[in-house]
Amino acid sequence: MTSVVVVEDLLLLQDGLVRLLSTNGFEIAAAVDTGPAFLEAVDAHRPEVAVVDVRLPPTFTDEGLRAAIEARRRRPGFPVLILSQYVEQLYARELLSDGAGGVGYLLKDRVGDVRQFVEAVQRVADGGTAMDPEVISQILARRSRRSPLAELTPREHEVLALMAEGRTNAAIARRMVITSKAVSKHIARIFDKLGLPPSDDDHRRVLAVLAYLNSNG
Amino acid sequence: MSTMPFRSASSGRRLDRPVRRVSWRLAVAAARFVGLVLAGGVIGGLALAWLGASLVTLLPVPVALVSRRTRWLGVPFLAVSTWLVRPLAWLERHRVRLMTGTRIEAAYRPLSASQRSRVRPLLADPGTWRDIGWLAAAGVSEVLSMADLATLMVGPAVIVWTPLWFAFDHGPRHLWAVALVPLGAACAVASWYGGGRGRRTVPLATARVSGWLLAPPEGARLRAQMEHLAETRDETVDARAAELRRIERDLHDGAQARLVSLTMSLGLAEQEFDRRPEAARQLVSEARASARTALSELRHLVRGIHPPVLTERGLGGAVEALALASAVPLEVDVRLDERLPAPLESALYFVIAEALANMARHSGASWAFVRLWLEDARLRLMIQDDGHGGADPARGSGLRGIERRLAAFDGRMTLSSPAGGPTELFAELPCRP
Secondary structure, rough: EEEEEEEEEOHHHHHHHHHHHHHHHEEEEEEOHHHHHHHHHHHHHHOEEEEEEOOOOOOOOOOHHHHHHHHHHHHHOOOEEEEOOOOOOOHHHHOOOOOOEEEEEEEEHHHHHHHHHHHHHHHHHHOOOOEOOHHHHHHHHOOOOOOHHOOOOOHHHHHHHHEEEOOHHHHHHHOOOHHHHHHHHHHHHHHOOOOOOOOOOHHHHHHHHHHHHHOOO | OOHHHHHHOOOOOHHHHHHHHHHHHHHHHHHHHHHHHHHHHHHHHHHHHHHHHHHHHHHHHHHHHHOOOOOHHHHHHHHHHHHHHHHHHHHHHHOOOOHHHOOOOOOOOOOHHHHOOHHHHHHHHHHHHHHHHHHHHHHHHHHHHHHHHHHHHHHHHHHHHHEEEEEEHHHHHHHHHHHHHHHHHHHHHHHHHHHHHHHHHHHHHHHHHHHHOOOOOOOHHHHHHHHHHHHHHHHHHHHHHHHHHHHHHHHHOOOOHHHHHHHHHHHHHHHHHHHHHHHHHHHHHHHHHHHHHHHHHHHHHHHHHHHHHHHHHHHHHHHHHHHHHHHOOOEEEEEEEOOHHHHHHHHHHHHHHHHHHHHHHHHHOOOEEEEEEEEEOOOEEEEEEEEOOOOOOOOOOHHHHHHHHHHOOOOEEEOOOOOOOOOOEEEEOOOOO
16 A cells, blocks of 8 residues: 655645545545644654645745755655646656656645546656646747747647656557557657657656646747 | 055056056046936037027017918927927936936926827926926036036147147247147146046036926925826726736636536436446436536636735746747746746736737747846836837837836836837836835
8 A cells, every 4th residue: 555645724625635645545644734843753654655735834835835845855756646726837847857867746626536646646757757738838828939838749749748747658649549659659749849868757757747737938 | 446556556567457447447437427418418509599589589489470361380399398398307317316316306297198289288388397497407517517527628629739739839949848838738637637537526516506496396296296107006906906806807707607507517417326337327427527627617717816826936936837838939038036926927918918928919029038137226127029120119008008017116117119120128116015
């Protein structure tokens, strides 16, 4: 069983998350409501993944995000899934900037689709990514000719967006109704166009997503 | 600064460069000062010309006004000459501010659009008469002060030049006069340095007198300020009310309606659970879809009221987030050491967001620049783009909205957007930390 720390200050939502995750095969290591308590819980219980709300007491600003980044600084690659009432590309970029993967950033609404949400938590725990489709659509909404991404074909763009959401090759193939082999080809070309160095596939995926989030227009 | 030469003399060359830099700065300051005095002279000259022309024509004007045949001549003259006073006074206010550092406010009565071309409201404004009074006094004093400076500049040249001219013009017998040149030069240098500080006194004093003559009396200033405040308050109240109405309508037609439909779906599902589980499942998933839409509408609404990223990251972070979301590549340079007061932060955010939205919609720009900084307890905002210009606050409601938001904080906006571009928006508002 994957052990998880839940960080959420609204009791109603904390209870909901705990119930949802524990009925779907996760072990709840701790459920806390502040940044410092979260960092303590990470040290004490060594969970495999954390689900963290962006806005936490006492400042009710981006404490959760800062705590998550701090946790990943202390334990590089520690998988964190951030939940928020809204998404900002800026935050997604900060989360991914260490290039280590194991990062998720989803709207709280997505919890409603239990199966997909649970999959996302598991994926992040396994070192993958889970970017909210809204982050992706924010980027797509203002694509311009200048970015290095401009060289990608629309098809490759679609593949990259799905990759950013955290989907596997097989899932991308299903979604786009093409073969897995075609997906691999697209991905190889994307890595090539973005100038990503050859290394293990997971790491390059994260870097590609990061390039995507960093694309300034 | 006066001790610098001694220090550099005693410690050799090492101080050479700072000294040179200081003297360079002094030279720039001196040139600026001289330039301002010359500008004063020009303004004074114009003032004198205006006075002369007015005096010459002042007598015929009543006659012209009385006689039916020449009435058409008198009125335009009066209009034009009265209108000319304001630009002159405007120039002088700026000059005085640059010279003395004191800001002289212009307190004219506000004119409605229909009054702009009339003379009567202009003549009824005490501000106009104050300007005319200044013209009379300053016309004389500014010219004198410039003449004084000119003597200073010409004097040394004459002192050095005369012996040279004497020596070479009157043949070899008079070459001894060349010996007088160093003496003359010494005199010139002594008079420049000795009188240097004193030389500033006269132009500075005349500038101060100018400023004093142009400054509105306290009463007029307060009245103008009050009128301005009342006007901006009305606009702010109206805008706020409209905003609240919009939010109410959005909530009513949006999230509230969705929640009602969600409740209905859930209620129906509850009924159907035992009899038709498949239908119940369908209803529950409809309810979830409703909830999702309601959430997304609420999110949208919240962004419009107060963007969460502004709460979390302050103006710098929020503008950066805007840049990431902007279709036009945007450079951001926000230099604020600490968070601004929340109302100011929010107003500025929407000013920037509105300006950028305007730009994206109309300018055709391919690059833009946002800069925000604090200087002399005033917040300054500059937004530039390389679009095709032609923005006009009189036509765009977006720019009007920006003016209104700024006005609520006593801020001002200036817009330069010639046809063909580029467009530059500059805003300034007081900010007490």
